Amino acid sequence: MKIFSAAQIREADAFTIAHEPVSSTDLMGRAAGKCADWLMEHYPPSHPFYIFCGKGNNGGDGLVIAQKLLDEGYVVTVCLLEYGSKASEDYIYYYRRLQQQYAGRIREIADVTGFPELPPSAVIVDAIFGTGLNKPIEGWLAGVIHKINDQHPRHTIVAIDMPSGLKADTSSRNTPVIQAHHTLSFEFYKLAFLLPENAAVAGQVHILPIGLSPEYITHTSTRYHLTDLDMMRTIYMPRTPFSHKGTYGHALLIAGSRGKMGAAVLSAKACIRVGAGLLSCHIPDCGYDIMQISEPCAMCITDELPDHSAHFHEQADARYKTIGIGPGLGTATATASSLEKLLATYKRPMVIDADALNILSVYPSLLYQVPAGSILTPHPKEFERLFGPSANDVERLELLSKQAVRLQLYILLKGRYTAIGCPDGAVYFNATGNPGMATGGSGDVLTGILTGLLAQDYSPKAAVLLGAWIHGYAGDLAAAHLSQEAMSAADIISNLGSAFMECFY
Numbered sequence: 001m002k003i004f005s006a007a008q009i010r011e012a013d014a015f016t017i018a019h020e021p022v023s024s025t026d027l028m029g030r031a032a033g034k035c036a037d038w039l040m041e042h043y044p045p046s047h048p049f050y051i052f053c054g055k056g057n058n059g060g061d062g063l064v065i066a067q068k069l070l071d072e073g074y075v076v077t078v079c080l081l082e083y084g085s086k087a088s089e090d091y092i093y094y095y096r097r098l099q100q101q102y103a104g105r106i107r108e109i110a111d112v113t114g115f116p117e118l119p120p121s122a123v124i125v126d127a128i129f130g131t132g133l134n135k136p137i138e139g140w141l142a143g144v145i146h147k148i149n150d151q152h153p154r155h156t157i158v159a160i161d162m163p164s165g166l167k168a169d170t171s172s173r174n175t176p177v178i179q180a181h182h183t184l185s186f187e188f189y190k191l192a193f194l195l196p197e198n199a200a201v202a203g204q205v206h207i208l209p210i211g212l213s214p215e216y217i218t219h220t221s222t223r224y225h226l227t228d229l230d231m232m233r234t235i236y237m238p239r240t241p242f243s244h245k246g247t248y249g250h251a252l253l254i255a256g257s258r259g260k261m262g263a264a265v266l267s268a269k270a271c272i273r274v275g276a277g278l279l280s281c282h283i284p285d286c287g288y289d290i291m292q293i294s295e296p297c298a299m300c301i302t303d304e305l306p307d308h309s310a311h312f313h314e315q316a317d318a319r320y321k322t323i324g325i326g327p328g329l330g331t332a333t334a335t336a337s338s339l340e341k342l343l344a345t346y347k348r349p350m351v352i353d354a355d356a357l358n359i360l361s362v363y364p365s366l367l368y369q370v371p372a373g374s375i376l377t378p379h380p381k382e383f384e385r386l387f388g389p390s391a392n393d394v395e396r397l398e399l400l401s402k403q404a405v406r407l408q409l410y411i412l413l414k415g416r417y418t419a420i421g422c423p424d425g426a427v428y429f430n431a432t433g434n435p436g437m438a439t440g441g442s443g444d445v446l447t448g449i450l451t452g453l454l455a456q457d458y459s460p461k462a463a464v465l466l467g468a469w470i471h472g473y474a475g476d477l478a479a480a481h482l483s484q485e486a487m488s489a490a491d492i493i494s495n496l497g498s499a500f501m502e503c504f505y
């Protein structure tokens, strides 16, 4: 799914109005009508509604919602915020209609003292500002936003299109924003919903299709995308009947050190579970029994050193379709030196994670030696060590995209919506996964998955998109069976089979 900017959403709106054709008044009626239907499906008429409206088209949506709820017998109070701006034409149209039938339900608020007392079980609808927000909210309007947020523990807050105060494409850090329980957003995810810094504001996001022009959507390009199952089904490659283990590639995993062999085992298991043909693991001598017993499907090469690895560059030759390096590896000087030698000779796309990334952040010139098309998988702290700090999440995404282009790498920045920067500048957000995956070892599993997919001849782009998806999907199945609390990284691996079955069989 493409993620459009506020300006592109306005264009989509105008294109639809011109080409469907449909009047802008009717498009508002259609869009807001969907919200009213959603509200009536989720809240019976025993809930009194308080609908706060600005004077633009977001406010117009609020007026349409009010009219529909009142027509259906709901108890509605419409709070019009009078902040001096000129009302939009569609707002005026729907205001007149509401005024004719339900004048008694309308209140004007021009000051925070006009904020109503809310009865128990009231539902607040935030139709103050949407994608037309053009400056931070200040003065008494900010007071209203705070008053609404004060109700958060007692009353449900449903935002229309955007929580008011939230900017669609730029950071809204340290500005007043509605904290909604639900956001009913039209047609598209907005970038703002996917940023960790906005975790507290949008609540559950529900995308309501409103029939914006499919032609505009298809032909307009965007930097940001959200992955979905349809996209994954175009990427997934079923195994072929006459194939053999050679068809699916021989991967080399370089991982583990004393006390961190678990990371290597988790990666190895995941690599095998996504279908790599063969897996060899380069591990320190102390890990030999651990690996052989834990994962009999993997072959082992032990380093000359007992506790960490420093000779893996001697192994890393063209026999291997790809290499995954980093989980539990340690950052000893000898390990760093072996990584430097490996990067000087091995030229196929590989997966670089954890301690291998930490080594790169200490020796940044090595970043230029990483084979083009390789996948780096930093969590936010590792990303900052590699590429420096950012003032906010939007700037960090811009940095992600810029570095992916500059280095011609895929950079997978982990999080709730893992963001994948591509060498062409595009950024894909992964839609699967849950907080149960915030547990040691989840990232090691991801490294194994990505390595296993690259081994099978998935292109780096296909591997990184599918890998992030199936990792999160398996995590979601694990959480559904076990709870987010009880699941472990090993349970992500156990659920990879069901994830493939559900998504692709």
Ligand SMILES: NC(=O)C1=CN([C@@H]2O[C@H](COP(=O)(O)OP(=O)(O)OC[C@H]3O[C@@H](n4cnc5c(N)ncnc54)[C@H](OP(=O)(O)O)[C@@H]3O)[C@@H](O)[C@H]2O)[C@@H](O)CC1
Residues within 6 Å of the ligand: 009, 010, 012, 013, 027, 028, 031, 032, 054, 055, 056, 057, 058, 059, 060, 061, 083, 085, 086, 087, 088, 128, 129, 130, 131, 132, 133, 134, 135, 136, 137, 138, 141, 160, 161, 162, 186, 210, 212
């Ligand atoms: N996507 C679609 O296709 C469809 C979209 N639709 C809806 O349209 C919405 C966008 O509507 P929009 O463009 O009229 O802007 P909106 O968010 O109402 O804000 C404008 C108002 O806010 C004011 N204002 C802004 N910032 C302010 C501030 N900080 N402090 C104070 N005032 C501020 C601004 O005042 P001004 O600056 O002009 O004086 C003006 O009054 C969109 O989110 C969706 O809900 C549907 O109806 C139909 C299909």
Ligand SMILES: Nc1ncnc2c1ncn2[C@@H]1O[C@H](COP(=O)(O)OP(=O)(O)O)[C@@H](O)[C@H]1O
Residues within 6 Å of the ligand: 379, 414, 415, 416, 417, 418, 432, 433, 434, 435, 436, 437, 438, 439, 440, 441, 442, 443, 444, 445, 446, 471, 472
């Ligand atoms: N709240 C969350 N929602 C979705 N995915 C999550 C969440 N928290 C963590 N994850 C995923 O779990 C993995 C954690 O990786 P990482 O931090 O490297 O863990 P570790 O180093 O312990 O293996 C990442 O793929 C990340 O996207």
Ligand SMILES: [K+]
Residues within 6 Å of the ligand: 058, 126, 127, 128, 129, 130, 159, 160, 161, 162, 163, 164
């Ligand atoms: K809103």
